[in-house]
Each structure stands twice: as structure tokens, then as C-alpha cells.
Amino acid sequence: MEKERKPKNIFVQGAITPEKIAQSIANHSTKTDIGGHSIFLGQVRADEKPEGKVVAIDYSAYEEMALEKAFEIREAIFAKYPLTCMHIYHSLGEVKVGELCLFVFTSSKHRNAAMDACDKLVERIKAELPVWGKEILDSDGHVWKVNV
Amino acid sequence: MNEVILIKAFGMIAEKIGGSELEWKNPGTLEALRAKLENEFPDLKAAKFGFAINKKLLQSDAEIPAGAEVALLPPFSGG
Numbered sequence: 001m002e003k004e005r006k007p008k009n010i011f012v013q014g015a016i017t018p019e020k021i022a023q024s025i026a027n028h029s030t031k032t033d034i035g036g037h038s039i040f041l042g043q044v045r046a047d048e049k050p051e052g053k054v055v056a057i058d059y060s061a062y063e064e065m066a067l068e069k070a071f072e073i074r075e076a077i078f079a080k081y082p083l084t085c086m087h088i089y090h091s092l093g094e095v096k097v098g099e100l101c102l103f104v105f106t107s108s109k110h111r112n113a114a115m116d117a118c119d120k121l122v123e124r125i126k127a128e129l130p131v132w133g134k135e136i137l138d139s140d141g142h143v144w145k146v147n148v
Numbered sequence: 149m150n151e152v153i154l155i156k157a158f159g160m161i162a163e164k165i166g167g168s169e170l171e172w173k174n175p176g177t178l179e180a181l182r183a184k185l186e187n188e189f190p191d192l193k194a195a196k197f198g199f200a201i202n203k204k205l206l207q208s209d210a211e212i213p214a215g216a217e218v219a220l221l222p223p224f225s226g227g
Contacts, residue, residue, distance in 0.1 A: 060158065062158055062203075126226055129224060133225045
């Protein structure tokens with residue numbers, strides 16, 4: 001039976017903890033039709049900018065639009081790949097260098113669907129979600145993150 | 149009819165405007181709104197941003213419906 005899917009909140013305040021990720025993996029042990037997981041973790045990098053070194057990123061979003069868009073992306077990926085599960089978490093607010101800001105987790109019967117779907121999800125999240133990163137610098141200033 | 153629109157600014161655009169929300173009389177179209185914004189906030193002339201009307205991204209000029217929520221969206225940089 002096809003389960004009805006509804007928009008979920010993908011945002012978490014602050015960094016995504018390794019404990020949350022471990023718990024999320026553990027939660028799948030009862031889903032015994034899964035044969036492979038794929039996980040992407042985005043980590044805040046200490047970039048050297050001409051204006052200073054990045055010490056944190058302060059994320060903001062147009063939340064209502066981002067959640068609608070995330071739902072649309074989610075549905076499209078589910079339609080394209082034979083997945084068992086899909087989870088997306090993105091930080092809001094301040095995340096320090098070395099901490100995690102994005103957690104994308106796909107599971108399927110066989111590895112290829114999980115890996116391909118995870119890859120595609122990350123690309124679409126970065127390109128299509130109305131989220132902005134303000135890079136806080138050690139010089140007390142800031143610059144706006146640009147996605148490449 | 150509610151001819152006032154709610155303008156929501158984000159990221160670098162909010163910073164240039166000095167706030168995240170404006171309530172303005174509906175200028176009619178996105179191009180007219182852009183002109184009005186650039187007139188009010190000259191810093192925006194050099195800034196790159198697009199629009200969403202009622203949470204839908206618009207790629208070209210469009211009419212702004214009465215009571216709309218219009219978002220000013222600089223290039224996305226999530227992840």
C-alpha cells in the first residue's frame with residue numbers, strides 16, 4: 001500500500017549532531033527490506049576569504065517556501081528512484097566550522113538507487129531551496145556564501 | 149480589495165534594505181516593483197535577486213495579485 005506523504009519540517013536549529021545521525025541510522029534496523037543506505041553530510045568549512053577566515057555560517061531561509069519546495073523535490077525523487085526511505089535535515093541559525101549543516105539520507109533495496117537519489121537530492125537542495133548562508137568571519141565581518 | 153502587498157526580503161537583500169518586511173501599495177508588476185525598490189534603496193541596483201509571488205518563483209515579469217506576498221530572493225546558498 002502506498003503511504004500518503006505530507007510536507008515535513010526539514011529544518012533544525014543550529015548544528016546537526018552526530019548523535020542525531022546515529023539515531024536516525026539505528027531507526028532503520030526494523031526496516032528489513034532495506035539493503036543499502038546512502039548518506040551525505042555537509043560540514044561547515046573554514047574558508048579563507050580576502051576579508052577574513054570563516055568561523056561559522058548563519059543560515060536563514062524562506063521557510064514556508066523551502067518546505068513546499070523540499071516536498072516537491074522529495075516527491076520527484078521518490079517517483080524516479082525505488083527508495084524505501086528518504087530524510088532531509090538542514091540547519092538554521094549558527095553552525096560553527098567543523099559542525100554539520102546538512103544531512104541527506106536515502107535507503108533502498110539495492111545500493112544504486114540510494115546512492116543516485118542521494119546525489120541528486122543534494123544537488124537539488126543546494127540549487128532550489130530558498131536558504132542563505134551568512135559566513136561569519138574571524139575579523140568580525142561577514143560575507144554571503146555563494147554556492148558553486 | 150486589498151491593494152497592499154507584503155514584501156519579504158531575505159539574505160543579502162534584507163541586509164541592504166535594513167529589514168525583512170515591507171508593506172507597500174501594489175505597484176502592479178514585478179518590473180515596476182523592482183524599479184520602485186531600486187529607487188528607494190539604491191544599493192539594490194548592484195544586487196542580484198529574483199522574485200517569488202505567494203511562494204512561487206517567477207522567472208520573468210508578472211502581475212502582482214492584490215494582497216500578494218512578494219519575496220525578494222538573492223541567489224540561494226544552502227547546504
